Amino acid sequence: MISVSRLHKSFGKQTVLDGIDLDVPAASVFALLGPNGAGKTTMVEILTTLVGFDDGQVVIDGHDLRSSPAAIRRVIGVTGQFSAVDKLLTGRENLRLIADLRHLGRHAGAERVDSLLQRFDLIDAADKPAHTYSGGMKRRLDLAMTLIGDPKLILLDEPTTGLDPRSRRTMWEIIRELVAVDGVTIFLTTQYLDEADQLADKIALLDHGTLVATGTATELKNSVGAASTLDDVFFALTGGIR
Structure with a gap:
């Protein structure tokens, strides 16, 4: 690689x-x-x-x-x-922002965001501002944002x-x-x-x-x-x- x-x-x-x-x-x-x-x-x-x-x-x-x-x-x-x-955005909004920057499209982007929220155990906090997240949750969200593009x-x-x-x-x-x-x-x-x-x-x-x-x-x-x-x-x- x-x-x-x-x-x-x-x-x-x-x-x-x-x-x-x-x-x-x-x-x-x-x-x-x-x-x-x-x-x-x-x-x-x-x-x-x-x-x-x-x-x-x-x-x-x-x-x-x-x-x-x-x-x-x-x-x-x-x-x-x-x-x-971005601590002012929710977890879902952070992920959706990256999906939009990756030009995934509305439907594909929403599916990818939901999948990553589930995978990283962030569903319950998905619509809460990121500034309310613990350090571990912020790091999981950070990595989930990296995975939006399927690297x-x-x-x-x-x-x-x-x-x-x-x-x-x-x-x-x-x-x-x-x-x-x-x-x-x-x-x-x-x-x-x-x-x-x-x-x-x-x-x-x-x-x-x-x-x-x-x-x-x-x-x-x-x-x-x-x-x-x-x-x-x-x-x-x-x-x-x-």
Whole structure:
């Protein structure tokens, strides 16, 4: 689903991504970990066509990012660090707004909105203003808005930050279902190592703009030593969160 080779990105004299190579198979969860300032958000911004890059190649679902950005936008969905929910609108109105922007049409849009409200357990709150929603409900609505366009690839940038443990677990179950049932590919950035351990088929560790390790959770743990955890891997290879 994603193929990145020799990717370079700088802002002025500061190199943010330095020769990144990674491959993300379809219908899998790929987690990108790293300390604050490692380049994770810049990576997501490049993959979503929001920011250009200096050198290298990015191919998503067979489309080259430089030559076919519009084609890539048609197959991706994004849930960023900060909610895109309009708190003055109801949950249904937020979803319908995205459906209209996607040109789904009145009947198809209404069906899609109702289906997502049901799927994300928001039926009872559908016609209440979003500012009355809990943090977990807002995050579920945010992800439902991403799914309006039926994307093949969803980029989740720290999707559970600030959620209580129960809401985090609910989001994990939703992510697993999207992959197992819908065949969606998930590109996940997170500060929670247990989240990557629970969800990711493959993990890449980014530090100072360079990939310092890539593999399954088990492979990364084994690279550090017996009975190690992802925390051990993280601190051994990056020196901890800065």
